[in-house]
Amino acid sequence: MSDITQLENELLAAIASAKDETGLEAVRVAALGKSGSVSALLKTLGAMTPDERKVQGPAINGLKERVGAAIATVKEALGSSALDARLNSETVDVTLPVREAPTETGRVHPISQVTDELTAIFADMGFAVVEGPDIETDDYNFTKLNFPEGHPAREMHDTFYFPQKPDGSRLLLRTHT
Incomplete structure (x- = not known):
């Protein structure tokens, strides 16, 4: 032992x-x-x-x-x-200045640039850009645009619905403009 x-x-x-x-x-x-x-x-x-x-x-x-x-x-x-x-x-001193100053502070994303150019082209042709809410009621999205109750666009697999509100109206993600 x-x-x-x-x-x-x-x-x-x-x-x-x-x-x-x-x-x-x-x-x-x-x-x-x-x-x-x-x-x-x-x-x-x-x-x-x-x-x-x-x-x-x-x-x-x-x-x-x-x-x-x-x-x-x-x-x-x-x-x-x-x-x-x-x-x-391996510490880094974040108070040090940048080694090379960037020539530009940022750039416009290519998709945003193309969107802006297309908007300008259509505006020159006489069209107007209209913006609205992304969340809309069933009434404004379908009924007032003469979509009948059985229309395929109202199906659950084509439209993203939110839970029904207490007043009975249904909110959804806008499907078209």
Whole structure:
């Protein structure tokens, strides 16, 4: 039992003294690897008597769990400190001026440009641009335009309806102008 305690103290000291993840991985392999010290202890269980196994088995497995937990804790701490160091070294000073001043502050989107040009062309031809609400009542969208009740445009798959209002009117997304 004292050998297990001594081995645990040595392994925990080696884990605590690991400077980086590479050193920690070397300690993990030396302790828990295929030919590691804890694995060697586990292999000796087969040669022990059943009574010795009942005592040594839980002790060795507990050692393995404690060493694994210590390695995981230190690995997380090393990863966190490495991330902090990387973030500190890669900071950006947002108060610095732009390296190259842009020649233009922005541009008109090509679709907006074409829309504006087409609107100007149709305005020159005598047409007028009329804008209205995108959400309309069923009455203004269909009934006042002489669409009968059974017209296919009133179908649910052709028109997007909103829930019916308390006064009975139905709102919908305007289907045409």
